[in-house]
Structures are given as C-alpha cells and as structure tokens.
Amino acid sequence: MSTSKQQPLLEVRNLRVEFPTRRGSLIAVDGVSMEIAPGEVLGVVGESGAGKSMTGNAVIGLLPSPGRVESGEILLEGERIDNLPYEQMRKIRGKRIGAIFQDPLTSLNPLYTVGEQLVETIQTHLDLSEKGAKDRAVDLLEEVGIPSARERIDHYPHQFSGGMRQRVVIALALCAEPRLIIADEPTTALDVSIQAQIITLIKKLCREHGTAVMLVTHDMGVIAETADRVAVMYAGRIAEIGPVAEVVKNANHPYTHGLMGSIPKVGHEVERLTQIDGSMPRLTEIPTGCAFNPRCTEKGPRCMVERPILEPVENSFVACWKFDPEGTGA
Amino acid sequence: MTEPLVKAKGIARYFDVSPPLLNRLIEGSKRQVVKAVDGVDFEIERGQTLSLVGESGCGKSTIARLVVGLYEPTGGSIEFEGVDLTALDNRKEEAKLRGRMQMIFQDPYASLNPRWRVQDIVAEPIRHKKMFDTRAEVTSRVGELLSQVGLSPADGEKYPHEFSGGQRQRISIARALASNPEFLVCDEPTSALDVSVQAQILNLMKDLQRKFGLTYLFISHDLAVVDHVSDRIGVMYLGRICELADTRELFSNPRHPYSRFLLDAIPDLDMTGKQRIPVAGEVPSPINPPSGCTFHPRCPFANDRCKSEQPELRDVDGTQVACHGVEENRLEPTG
Numbered sequence: 001m002s003t004s005k006q007q008p009l010l011e012v013r014n015l016r017v018e019f020p021t022r023r024g025s026l027i028a029v030d031g032v033s034m035e036i037a038p039g040e041v042l043g044v045v046g047e048s049g050a051g052k053s054m055t056g057n058a059v060i061g062l063l064p065s066p067g068r069v070e071s072g073e074i075l076l077e078g079e080r081i082d083n084l085p086y087e088q089m090r091k092i093r094g095k096r097i098g099a100i101f102q103d104p105l106t107s108l109n110p111l112y113t114v115g116e117q118l119v120e121t122i123q124t125h126l127d128l129s130e131k132g133a134k135d136r137a138v139d140l141l142e143e144v145g146i147p148s149a150r151e152r153i154d155h156y157p158h159q160f161s162g163g164m165r166q167r168v169v170i171a172l173a174l175c176a177e178p179r180l181i182i183a184d185e186p187t188t189a190l191d192v193s194i195q196a197q198i199i200t201l202i203k204k205l206c207r208e209h210g211t212a213v214m215l216v217t218h219d220m221g222v223i224a225e226t227a228d229r230v231a232v233m234y235a236g237r238i239a240e241i242g243p244v245a246e247v248v249k250n251a252n253h254p255y256t257h258g259l260m261g262s263i264p265k266v267g268h269e270v271e272r273l274t275q276i277d278g279s280m281p282r283l284t285e286i287p288t289g290c291a292f293n294p295r296c297t298e299k300g301p302r303c304m305v306e307r308p309i310l311e312p313v314e315n316s317f318v319a320c321w322k323f324d325p326e327g328t329g330a
Numbered sequence: 331m332t333e334p335l336v337k338a339k340g341i342a343r344y345f346d347v348s349p350p351l352l353n354r355l356i357e358g359s360k361r362q363v364v365k366a367v368d369g370v371d372f373e374i375e376r377g378q379t380l381s382l383v384g385e386s387g388c389g390k391s392t393i394a395r396l397v398v399g400l401y402e403p404t405g406g407s408i409e410f411e412g413v414d415l416t417a418l419d420n421r422k423e424e425a426k427l428r429g430r431m432q433m434i435f436q437d438p439y440a441s442l443n444p445r446w447r448v449q450d451i452v453a454e455p456i457r458h459k460k461m462f463d464t465r466a467e468v469t470s471r472v473g474e475l476l477s478q479v480g481l482s483p484a485d486g487e488k489y490p491h492e493f494s495g496g497q498r499q500r501i502s503i504a505r506a507l508a509s510n511p512e513f514l515v516c517d518e519p520t521s522a523l524d525v526s527v528q529a530q531i532l533n534l535m536k537d538l539q540r541k542f543g544l545t546y547l548f549i550s551h552d553l554a555v556v557d558h559v560s561d562r563i564g565v566m567y568l569g570r571i572c573e574l575a576d577t578r579e580l581f582s583n584p585r586h587p588y589s590r591f592l593l594d595a596i597p598d599l600d601m602t603g604k605q606r607i608p609v610a611g612e613v614p615s616p617i618n619p620p621s622g623c624t625f626h627p628r629c630p631f632a633n634d635r636c637k638s639e640q641p642e643l644r645d646v647d648g649t650q651v652a653c654h655g656v657e658e659n660r661l662e663p664t665g
C-alpha cells in the first residue's frame with residue numbers, strides 16, 4: 001500500500017486472531033492488514049474491544065491464551081515471525097521488537113532493582129560484560145530523563161513515581177536498540193502533565209534512533225500529537241487507515257467521523273457533543289455486512305449483507321460502501 | 331445575587347498515615363498526616379455546574395466525598411441552602427437535607443451491586459425514603475427513571491452484568507435521580523468510559539440538568555470534558571484551589587502558572603503543530619509538601635517569597651487566584 005519502494009519494517013497481512021470457546025470461536029482481529037515503514041509512528045486507535053491491543057500482542061507473539069493467530073502473516077523486515085517457535089520468538093522480542101505496556105508498575109518486577117532488570121535485559125540481547133551492561137543501563141536511564149541515574153539505578157520500582165516508572169519501562173524497551181516498538185497505551189495510566197512529558201520523550205527517541213513505533217491507544221489526542229499515520233479499528237477490523245492529519249481533520253468513515261465529533265475539545269463551544277448511539281458489538285454478536293451498520297446513520301441495504309473492503313479515498317484507505325462506485329445500495 | 335445552593339468554607343480533611351504505635355515507640359518514627367484537602371472555599375449557584383480539576387492526589391475526590399458526607403471534615407463548614415451540614419446534630423434534619431443530594435461514582439462496575447436486579451438498585455433510594463406506598467407505584471417510578479436515562483423499563487428485570495459500561499453508568503444516574511435530588515456530586519463519571527459512550531453520558535447529564543434544574547459538582551481530570559460541562563472551574567493542586575474562574579475566562583485567560591501549564595498539556599487535536607514545552611517534574615508527595623506555595627518547585631516564576639509564604643486565594647478581575655506572582659504582576663503574559 002505504501003508508495004515508497006522501501007521495504008516496510010513490519011507488514012501485517014490479513015491477520016485474524018481467534019479465541020476458541022465452547023460456544024465457537026470469537027474473532028478478536030478480523031482481516032487486518034497494515035505496514036509500518038522504518039522510523040514511522042503508526043497509531044492504532046479504537047474503543048475498548050476494537051482489537052487494537054490484540055493486534056499489538058499478535059505482533060510481539062504474546063496473545064493471551066487461548067487466543068491464536070488463525071490466519072494471515074506477520075512479517076518483520078520481510079521475514080515471517082508469526083509462526084516461529086516460542087524460543088526463537090523470545091529472541092526477537094526485546095532485541096528487534098521492544099514493548100511498552102500500559103501499567104508501568106506491573107511491567108516491572110518489584111523484587112529486583114531497576115538496574116538488575118536493565119542489566120539482565122541488556123545481557124540477554126547484547127554481548128556485554130556486567131560492567132559494560134551497567135554503564136549502558138545508566139546511559140539509557142539518563143537518556144529517558146531520569147535525574148541522577150547512577151544512584152537511581154539501585155532503587156526498586158516502588159521507589160519511583162508513575163511517570164518515572166514509565167520512563168524505566170521505555171529504557172527497558174530501548175535496551176537492545178530495537179527497530180520497532182509496540183507501545184500499548186503507554187500514557188493511559190498517567191496524569192496529563194506526565195503524559196505530555198512521555199509523549200515528547202517517545203517522539204524524541206524515535207527521531208534520534210530511527211525506531212518505528214506502533215502506538216496503540218484509545219486517545220485521539222495522543223495520536224494527533226505523535227503519529228504519522230493512524231489506523232482506526234472497529235470490532236476487530238480496520239475502518240480507516242491514512243495520514244494522521246487527514247483522519248483527524250476530515251475523517252471519511254462514518255465511525256471515525258462520529259468518534260472525532262464525540263471528543264470534547266477545549267475552546268470549541270458546543271451545546272451537545274455528536275453522539276454515536278449504541279455501543280461496540282460484543283464479539284459474540286458481530287453483525288453481518290459492515291460491523292458498524294447498527295450504529296451508522298448513512299447505511300444502505302448493501303451494508304447489511306456485504307462486508308466493505310478497504311478502498312483508497314484521497315490519501316487514506318476507508319472500509320465503507322459509501323465511497324464505492326456502486327454505493328451503499330440506498 | 332441569590333443565595334448559593336452549596337457553599338464550602340475552609341473545608342479541610344487530614345488523614346493520619348502514621349506508622350503503628352509500636353513502630354513509633356521503638357523506631358522513634360513520627361506521626362504523619364496527609365493534608366488531602368487543606369482549606370478550600372467555593373460556592374455553587376443553583377442550576378450551575380462547578381468542576382474541580384487536577385491531577386491525581388490533588389484532593390478533588392476527597393472534596394466530593396466530604397460534600398456528600400462520606401467523610402467527616404477535619405475543619406471548615408459545608409452549607410446547603412444556608413444550613414451548615416457539619417454542625418447539624420439533628421439526625422432527621424440531616425437525613426432530609428442529605429436526601430436532596432446524590433452521588434455518581436467513577437466506576438460503573440464497582441458501584442452497582444452485582445446480586446441485585448437493576449429495578450431493586452434503582453428503587454433502593456425510593457424504598458429507603460418511603461416515597462411511595464404500593465409496589466406498583468415504585469415499579470412505575472423505576473420504569474420512568476429508566477426511560478429518562480435512555481434505558482427501557484423492561485431492563486429493570488436484568489442484572490448489572492448484562493449491561494455495558496455506558497449503560498451501567500446510566501443505571502447509576504437513574505439511581506441518583508430516584509430521590510428527586512437537586513444537587514448531584516459526580517466523581518469522574520465518564521473516565522472509565524470510551525469516548526463515544528462518554529459523549530452519550532455527558533449529553534444525558536446536560537439534558538437532565540436542563541430538565542430538572544439540577545446543580546452539579548463535577549470532578550474530573552480531563553480539561554476538555556470540564557470545559558464542555560461546567561460554568562465555573564476550580565483548578566486544584568495538592569489539596570488547595572489555585573484558581574477559581576468562569577469556564578470561558580479560565581480557558582481564554584488562565585492566570586495561575588499551574589492552570590497555564592495544565593492547559594498546555596492537553597494534546598492538540600486541531601493539529602496546529604505548536605511546540606509544547608512540557609513542564610518538568612511531578613506532583614510532590616502530599617505527606618511532605620514543599621514550603622510556601624506548593625507549586626514553587628515546578629514553577630518557572632517562583633521567587634523567594636513563593637518558597638516561604640503560602641499564597642491565599644485573591645480576587646483578580648472576577649476570578650480568584652492563589653499566586654504571589656499574579657498579585658505582584660510579574661508573570662509573563664500568555665502567548
């Protein structure tokens with residue numbers, strides 16, 4: 001899809017993630033395709049249950065049991081990684097793909113000092129002596145903006161505040177200079193002022209290291225500030241994917257349009273917010289045709305039976321029959 | 331000017347977080363007190379919305395709980411229609427006044443009893459206050475309440491787990507409305523919800539305010555939400571209000587350095603591409619707050635006076651600001 005000839009760093013093709021249950025399979029991610037170029041920040045946005053975290057988890061090979069990649073391919077620098085055995089995938093995680101999770105307290109081990117955790121990760125992936133690894137750990141902590149890093153390195157996670165912990169987690173993700181970082185709601189647990197600091201830090205690090213980021217979040221504001229391109233997900237499918245300015249300012253898909261209207265904005269005097277009635281369907285009852293059709297105000301008969309495919313609209317790709325030459329059939 | 335419906339004067343709430351007695355005796359550790367709320371004044375006019383906004387640990391939720399009586403204040407008074415609730419020792423009188431205020435909580439999963447049917451949850455305040463005599467009347471009132479919040483009367487038969495987060499928050503609102511309150515305290519009512527659902531709840535709350543002339547005390551950390559719902563806003567930092575202003579005034583002309591910096595930290599959805607300089611540092615521990623103005627370690631305008639003397643809320647052109655810099659007129663104007 002990308003116009004450049006450069007090989008994409010990460011390519012997801014027709015990914016389908018299923019959770020087998022006694023009452024049949026739940027499809028958490030359904031036919032998702034996306035690419036991330038080196039150094040690019042791709043935002044993945046959606047409401048709870050949209051499948052955005054599952055897409056991220058599938059890429060790093062950490063789908064919660066019993067979830068599994070049912071079909072589709074995930075390629076990292078042209079090489080398939082979705083079917084690798086556990087041990088091989090473990091070597092890729094941390095080395096070539098870093099991960100930042102939502103809650104910095106649970107992603108650090110409370111029984112080890114921050115330094116021990118950093119040194120362990122560095123030595124797992126890089127051939128460095130204990131001393132060299134520790135020096136690198138201090139450098140990393142300084143880089144993510146932790147003051148007096150040489151003393152702080154011997155502290156335990158509980159001695160850090162939330163924002164500082166998230167900085168440690170970012171340092172951990174950067175240990176082996178991965179080409180790609182999966183950041184799953186990295187700022188959701190933080191206060192606005194700390195959130196602004198972390199966003200600025202992630203942006204700076206990507207620029208300096210040329211790291212690509214898949215930024216999974218529900219917060220359009222964070223996406224607008226950070227991402228180059230954004231994929232909007234709904235009920236396990238991509239509704240719209242395109243340059244962030246286009247999606248944020250003139251959303252094409254009716255869902256994205258409603259979503260943007262429902263976000264209260266500072267300084268915009270509106271009496272009522274645009275509201276999308278209803279809520280995201282449960283995975284057990286995804287409607288046929290377009291998954292958004294029960295809540296859509298522009299639906300036609302075609303939307304009820306035939307699932308829309310991503311088609312180019314301006315610079316984006318949109319999955320909506322409204323933009324198809326044959327229309328919604330209305 | 332009419333008498334405000336709710337008036338808080340110098341309310342404070344301290345929490346004792348001392349180590350146990352034995353540790354104090356053996357290790358010689360001292361008593362420790364967290365001043366969660368430390369001398370806060372505000373007034374809410376009838377039919378208006380006052381929002382309190384601030385980062386975690388600033389005491390905004392403690393104020394919500396103080397106002398509805400879930401905590402006893404350490405000091406100060408809370409007046410409802412001119413009657414001091416903290417000094418009231420007549421239980422009957424107090425129950426009558428308390429019944430006119432209700433609370434909506436943040437977490438719609440934890441605030442509904444999972445073993446009760448929705449109709450019983452909503453009917454609890456009605457039964458408690460013995461508002462109706464017959465079961466049929468209660469049922470029809472519950473049905474009416476459920477339809478007011480956009481659910482169907484038949485939903486009363488179901489249990490909370492059968493509803494989504496947004497629908498549960500609607501049930502909480504129906505329960506809060508059951509006793510015909512005039513004053514609702516909403517503690518982060520939408521922060522557990524997705525944005526499209528948040529919009530539904532905010533719209534519903536505004537509609538209900540218009541319909542029943544409700545007065546809201548709205549607690550939130552989200553400035554955009556606060557901008558949308560409130561008439562007046564109090565910005566809180568470490569247990570105190572640092573700026574209290576009309577919504578439009580606060581957003582167009584924030585005076586306190588902390589308010590400026592909070593406004594600056596909102597992610598920019600208009601994508602103007604303006605460069606932000608996030609203020610360094612974090613909220614200090616409330617156990618051991620900085621001397622003088624508690625914001626001084628992070629404030630670019632702080633001087634010696636700010637380090638030693640605590641600023642009081644003062645009137646500046648109709649808004650109230652607690653800042654020496656504003657008083658001395660030495661802050662740079664906002665760009």
